[in-house]
Amino acid sequence: MRDRGIIWMGLALFLVFLTLPAWHNLSARVSAKGPQPVPPAGQKQCVAPVEYMRTSHMRLLLDWRDSVVRRGAQDYTSPDGRHFAMSLTNTCLRECHSAKADFCDRCHNYEAVAVPCWDCHMDSKTLLGSVK
Amino acid sequence: MNLTRQAFLRLTGIAFLTGAARKLVAAVTGPRWAMAVDAAKCATQPNCTRCIAACHQAHNVPAIPDPRHEIHWIAKEPFARTFAAEEDQYSPVRALPAMVLCNHCENPPCVRVCPVQATFKREDGIVAMDWHRCIGCRYCMAACPYGARSFNWEDPRPYIHNPNPEFPTRTKGVVEKCTFCAERIGTGRPPACVEACPQKALVFGNLADPQSPLRALLASRRHVRRKPELGTQPNVFYFL
Amino acid sequence: MFMLEKAMAGSRRYWLWIFCLLAVIGTGLVCYLRQLDHGLGITGLSRDVTWGLYIAQFTFLVGVAASAVMVVLPYYLHNAKAFAKVTILGEFLAVSAVTMCMLFIFVDMGQPARVLNVLLYPTPHSIMFWDMVSLGGYLVLNAVIALVTLRAEREEVPPPGWIKPVILISIPWAVSIHTVTAFLYNGLPGRSLWLTAILAPRFLASAFASGPALLILLCLLLAKVTRSPLFREPVQKLGVIVTYAMSISVFFVLLELFTAFYSQIPEHTESLRYMFAGLDGHTRLVPWMWTSNALALGALALLLVPRYRHNDSLLAIASGMVFFSLWIDKGIGLIVAAFVPSPLGAITEYSPSLAEALISLGVWAFGLLILTVLSKIVLAVRARSLMEAVK
The missing domain is CATH 1.20.5 (Single alpha-helices involved in coiled-coils or other helix-helix interfaces)
Known part of the structure; x- marks a missing residue:
């Protein structure tokens, strides 16, 4: 019986921890509307169907990476027969997604994923800003 | 399924x-890529560092002032240091410059020791690096008998003054070195250092092609390689 | 299930010691976070000297870990009863040393987040892959053996039959971990200081001196703390092992010196000259190496004379000298000097930075914490059986 206070305190602490994500989101004013990335204007079709890109762009990029770095292949043929040079900065960013902050970053921030890509690969716009 | x-x-x-x-x-x-350095031609321009500048600019190699943390892919060293065991004190070539870079060895110790295959031998002979995979253990640096490798002791970006967006930078904690410009020769261009040399003192070519200019030069002129006794079989040759 | 509860009750002095260790670990952790953020540039390492204190501590501690075999082998293969009470301590010492080894490798990584790439892309032609396999295996072997035999001791039943083959495997495995660690270094074409076939035997000899020396100190300490004669019994036997191993270790070093300096091949003498005399005025290692030499010779003088060795206090002093001498030799000199001069003949000197030293101390403190807790468990189990015996 003497432990009643401690038990209640423990339970309360547990509850606080359990609901911590909700409090955090409330205080950070995360909207329920979603990340709303801005697709590049004037472009209809990415290097693969949108549905695939939305769920699996990271797989495709990793595959590109391994093709270029480890197998020395540079050319990618999309499912609809177009050819692309496999390059994050020189193809993805330069040719379409120049507004990285409005596209890549929005979803990544929303999902709280930290991608290490930009530690090395340059976003042609923020390039000079990030590199002092 | x-x-x-x-x-x-x-x-x-x-x-x-x-x-x-x-x-x-x-x-x-x-192809089997290789390079030859013509020391006599190089010596005609004693203060020239155009190849170094071109390479380091093309590959975003940082200019770190602290010599302990220095990074370079290609450097200028006198024969007296590069071939210390071969060149006695009376040798006429002691002062000649020998550009030093990764030798893209036929039998590279760095590839042998890398625990994650982050450095590997391509089919065309290039000793390539996968900076995505490197864990930064620096075993390759201990294994390389030529001192060709550099480590990113800190974030290199603040020291890259004029970045080339077409090539990535590196991040802290990975090893880097010359790649024989794999990204350029893939599109048919010669390596950046070769292109930049005003004296044409650097010759890049295909050893597998008996008709290549490099093979002709190697067949006609006496040349040496660094530390051949180690069995690494370097693919960078030096004409005296 | 690991009898951890036995480590949770102790005297004031015990807790004070634990908190001191935790404080050192905490300091190391803070420094490591800084290293994680800034990169390995906060250490004293450089383009020319790419491995330093961390890797050297790792090398030294693999030796300490391997030395558990020096009590396990006589006890299980030669029925040396004196070691009955210290085999478990030896195994726990190995557990703590291997843990430190792994931590030292980890803090040396430039990209620690990617360290599991070693498992993701297993590479049999890299010795580092085999080092990881052998160290991991050795950790598991010793932890299992020590816990199972200790539990049997607590229950006052003989250990289960299956543990015997496991113990037998652990004996050659101990030799393998230090052999593989030597192979890390002596298979490299450009580092003449390491390019010697006796590197592995040299590592083993110095390990079988430094590890048992530490065990002697541990036993004497525990004997003092618990006033129990059980731990004093094996000390003299360990003293003999240290004497032999230290003599062989010094002999091996002399072999290296002869080969290098009689052949006078520059590559083979340069690193040694840097260690013992300095190169072109660069003498940072010289005082350390001569301290190591002096300690080694002093320790041998004490150990080789039976009258001195049989005196526990002198044996303790000799053990401390052996340990410190070999720590300098392997934990500083052997790794750093192989990078001097560089492949292009440059001489870059290395000394660890403060942060690097504090991180290393933190790892050592973590290892000592493990050793303390595990020793405490052993003592608690033994104390109970002693009390029951009195009843």
Whole structure:
């Protein structure tokens, strides 16, 4: 019986921890509307169907990476027969997604994923800003 | 998946065999890249560092002032240091410059020791690096008998003053070195250092092609390689 | 299930010691976070000297870990009863040393987040892959053996039959971990200081001196703390082992010196000259190496004379000298000097930075914490059986 206070305190602490994500989101004013990335204007079709890109762009990029770095292949043929040079900065960013902050970053921030890509690969716009 | 075990095994076998065959064919028929450094030509411009500047600009090699943390892919060293064991004190070539870079050894110790295959030998002979995979253990730096490798002791970006967006920078904690401009020769261009040399003192070429200018030069002129006694078989040659 | 509860009750002095260790670990952790953020540039390492204190501590501690075999082998293969009470301590010492080894490798990584790439892309032609396999295996072997035999001791039943083959495997495995660690270094074409076939035997000899020396100190300490004669019994036997191993270790070093300086091949003498005399005025290692030499010779003088060795206090002093001498030799000199001069003949000197030293101390403190807790468990189990015996 003497432990009643401690038990209640423990339970309360547990509850606080359990609901911590909700409090955090409330205080950070995360909207329920979603990340709303801005697709590049004037472009209809990415290097693969949108549905695939939305769920699996990271797989495709990793595959590109391994093709270029480890197998020395540079050319990618999309499912609809177009050819692309496999390059994050020189193809993805330069040719379409120049507004990285409005596209890549929005979803990544929303999902709280930290991608290490930009530690090395340059976003042609923020390039000079990030590199002092 | 309607794949029977037999079909799966057959497919795996076929995939394995075609992979091995491709490797074999490429090794026999593909190019074998190499470089020659003409020290006498290089010496005509004693203060020239154009090859170094071109390489470091093309590959975003940082200019770190602290010599302990220095990074370089190609550097200028006198024969007296590069070939210390061969050049006695009376040698006429002691002061000649010898550009030092990764030798893209036929039998590279760095590739042998790397625990994650982040550095590996391509079919065309280039000792390539996968900076995505490097864990930064620096075993390759201990293994390289030429001091060709540099480590990113800190974030290199603040020291890259004029970045080239077409090539990535590196991040802290990975090893880097000359790649024989794999990204350029893939599109038919010569390495940046070769292109930049005003004296044409650097010759890049295909050892597998008997008609290549490099082979002709090697057949006609006496040349040396660094530390051949170690069995690494360097692919960078020096004309005296 | 690991009898951890036995480590949770102790005297004031015990807790004070634990908190001191935790404080050192905390300091190391803070420094490591800084290293994680800034990169390995906060250490004293450089383009020319790419491995330093961390890797050297790792090398030294693999030796300490391997030395558990020096009590396990006589006890299980030669029925040396004196070691009955210290085999478990030896195994726990190995557990703590291997843990430190792994931590030292980890703090040396430039990209620690990617360290599991070693498992993701297993590479049999890299010795580092085999080092990881052998160290991991050795950790598991010793932890299992020590816990199972200790539990049997607590229950006062003989250990289960299956543990015997496991113990037998652990004996050659101990030799393998230090052999593989030597192979890390002596298979490299450009580092003449390491390019010697006796590197592995040299590592083993110095390990079988430094590890048992530490065990002697541990036993004497525990004997003092618990006033129990059980731990004093094996000390003299360990003293003999240290004497032999230290003599062989010094002999091996002399072999290296002869080969290098009689052949006078520059590559083979340069690193040694840097260690013992300095190169071109660069003498940072010289005082350390001569301290190591002096300690080694002093320790041998004490150990080789039976009258001195049989005196526990002198044996303790000799053990401390052996340990410190070999720590300098392997934990500083052997790794750093192989990078001097560089492949292009440059001489870059290395000394660890403060942060690097504090991180290393933190790892050592973590290892000592493990050793303390595990020793405490052993003592608690033994104390109970002693009390029951009195009843």
